[in-house]
Amino acid sequence: MKLTRGAALVIGLVVAVYGTLLLYPLLRVFEDSFREFIPGRVGADANSPLTLTNYTDLLHEAYLSYLWDTFRIGFIVAFLGVLLAFPIAHFVARRRSDWLRRATIGLLITLMFLSVLVRVYAIELSFGPTGFARDIAPLFGEQIGSRFYIEFMIVLGLLHYSVPMSVLVLVGTIQNVNPRLIEAAQALGAARWKSHLVVTLPLSGRGLLSAFLLSFTLSISAFVVPMILGRGKISFVSNLIYNRFSELANFPSGSAVAVVMLVISLLAIYAVSLLASSRWEGAVR
Amino acid sequence: MKRAADNVLSVMVLCLSIATIAFLVTPLLIATVMSFDARQFLGQFPPPSLSLQWYVGFFSDAYYLKGLQVSLMLALAATTLSTLVGVAAAFTLDRYDFPGKEPLSAFFLSPLVVPHVIIGFSLLLFFSTIGVFSGPIPLIGGHLIITVPYVIRTTLASLVGIRKSLTEAALSLGATERRAFWKVTVPLSKTGIAAGAVFAFAYSIDDVSVALFLTGPNFYTLPVAMTNMMLNEFDLRIAAAAVCLMVLTIALIWVLDCIVGLDKVIGQGVYHK
Numbered sequence: 001m002k003l004t005r006g007a008a009l010v011i012g013l014v015v016a017v018y019g020t021l022l023l024y025p026l027l028r029v030f031e032d033s034f035r036e037f038i039p040g041r042v043g044a045d046a047n048s049p050l051t052l053t054n055y056t057d058l059l060h061e062a063y064l065s066y067l068w069d070t071f072r073i074g075f076i077v078a079f080l081g082v083l084l085a086f087p088i089a090h091f092v093a094r095r096r097s098d099w100l101r102r103a104t105i106g107l108l109i110t111l112m113f114l115s116v117l118v119r120v121y122a123i124e125l126s127f128g129p130t131g132f133a134r135d136i137a138p139l140f141g142e143q144i145g146s147r148f149y150i151e152f153m154i155v156l157g158l159l160h161y162s163v164p165m166s167v168l169v170l171v172g173t174i175q176n177v178n179p180r181l182i183e184a185a186q187a188l189g190a191a192r193w194k195s196h197l198v199v200t201l202p203l204s205g206r207g208l209l210s211a212f213l214l215s216f217t218l219s220i221s222a223f224v225v226p227m228i229l230g231r232g233k234i235s236f237v238s239n240l241i242y243n244r245f246s247e248l249a250n251f252p253s254g255s256a257v258a259v260v261m262l263v264i265s266l267l268a269i270y271a272v273s274l275l276a277s278s279r280w281e282g283a284v285r
Numbered sequence: 286m287k288r289a290a291d292n293v294l295s296v297m298v299l300c301l302s303i304a305t306i307a308f309l310v311t312p313l314l315i316a317t318v319m320s321f322d323a324r325q326f327l328g329q330f331p332p333p334s335l336s337l338q339w340y341v342g343f344f345s346d347a348y349y350l351k352g353l354q355v356s357l358m359l360a361l362a363a364t365t366l367s368t369l370v371g372v373a374a375a376f377t378l379d380r381y382d383f384p385g386k387e388p389l390s391a392f393f394l395s396p397l398v399v400p401h402v403i404i405g406f407s408l409l410l411f412f413s414t415i416g417v418f419s420g421p422i423p424l425i426g427g428h429l430i431i432t433v434p435y436v437i438r439t440t441l442a443s444l445v446g447i448r449k450s451l452t453e454a455a456l457s458l459g460a461t462e463r464r465a466f467w468k469v470t471v472p473l474s475k476t477g478i479a480a481g482a483v484f485a486f487a488y489s490i491d492d493v494s495v496a497l498f499l500t501g502p503n504f505y506t507l508p509v510a511m512t513n514m515m516l517n518e519f520d521l522r523i524a525a526a527a528v529c530l531m532v533l534t535i536a537l538i539w540v541l542d543c544i545v546g547l548d549k550v551i552g553q554g555v556y557h558k
Contacts (some may be wrong), residue, residue, distance in 0.1 A: 121527045122315065
């Protein structure tokens with residue numbers, strides 16, 4: 001149907017809401033990131049000179065280490081998440097509609113919906129100093145407060161979301177792999193593990209990659225998990241934005257970090273959407 | 286030989302799956318048990334005896350209660366607003382054709398891909414530019430923009446499922462456009478709208494990243510209060526609060542299951558008939 005005046009008005013109103021609450025604030029951040037920092041102001045002065053220092057400052061070694069921590073931990077979490085999720089997803093996908101399948105799906109969706117604070121607190125209680133840290137830390141030959149153990153806690157905290165999400169992404173993929181192909185491989189003499197390695201895995205490659213990229217994107221933009229479990233020793237880029245605001249009130253620098261982070265997240269999301277679209281199929285074959 | 290290797294591997298994979306599920310569930314159980322700890326201090330698991338003291342402490346602490354009150358009011362306001370805006374947007378996108386419709390839909394869903402920290406930070410800059418520093422308005426705005434895309438997505442999904450022939454049948458039986466819309470389209474898309482509202486409520490009540498930028502010492506939400514307490518003193522009232530949030534989540538999932546059915550959320554796939 002063609003657009004009526006009333007409908008155009010509705011669309012206009014919604015666009016106005018998005019413009020005020022999303023687009024304009026983001027443009028402000030972009031503009032601020034090029035302004036000079038003047039202490040004691042919320043946001044940069046509209047007349048202050050344009051500069052690139054907010055960005056060039058980020059090339060300093062200290063900042064690069066934040067970026068490195070964020071990406072390294074994000075990569076580890078995404079990899080482990082997909083690895084641990086695959087067997088569970090396979091189990092759910094190959095089951096007929098019975099109570100165990102429904103219970104597992106219900107549990108996974110509940111886990112995904114769970115407040116991040118609940119996860120973080122539960123992990124801190126269980127794996128922190130009052131939990132089983134004293135039993136676990138020596139297994140790695142580490143102290144409870146060491147940098148490695150803190151990193152381990154952050155990985156656990158991020159996996160707590162990433163595993164259920166990857167399972168739900170992969171269930172959809174594995175369900176659409178024809179089970180006859182595996183039966184055929186086994187009937188022709190392949191061992192069960194080999195039939196999965198050669199048939200199931202390659203056929204769900206796209207799902208695996210998109211689960212990986214989704215976990216990676218969500219992990220590198222994580223905020224609460226590194227803030228609380230990192231105890232100030234390990235911070236992600238997102239924590240840097242918050243610290244710029246809460247500790248230094250340096251808005252232009254915070255804006256520059258935000259712009260860099262937004263560009264990285266959008267690139268990762270773009271990769272996911274390429275995977276989901278049909279254009280990808282030509283590329284892999 | 287092949288059989289044996291196969292069986293050993295299957296058992297190993299099964300053990301890994303069970304260990305993963307255990308890793309996901311055990312911390313939540315430990316936190317739940319610890320919230321009933323009768324000791325006055327935060328001690329080792331398991332607690333020697335049980336009591337309700339941390340729940341009493343949580344529900345009689347003015348700091349938490351104020352946060353809880355703000356959170357509930359905020360979630361209701363944000364859910365109502367984002368349902369109104371989202372449903373209006375979804376219906377118009379579904380019913381009308383106009384140039385630039387595809388990019389506009391993508392734009393309406395775009396808050397999903399912007400990290401929440403950045404949304405919080407940009408809104409802080411924006412609201413301080415126009416001179417609003419605290420109070421409910423920035424928070425309602427922030428929660429509106431992060432929850433609207435969920436309502437739009439679920440409503441659009443339910444609208445796509447409604448066959449055009451149903452509306453055409455109503456029209457050929459003499460209903461006006463308007464009547465067909467209210468009597469056919471709206472009732473059939475109820476599940477999508479309700480699911481969107483549940484999503485909006487859940488995301489609003491759990492949000493930390495946006496609210497942390499937009500709250501002050503006098504106006505804050507429960508998750509912000511819990512975050513501050515976790516960073517400062519790590520006591521077990523937070524466990525009590527966490528258990529309450531968990532119960533709320535389970536209740537919301539139950540509602541979602543009643544509305545759409547969880548199995549439908551992921552579907553059965555093409556090879557399951």
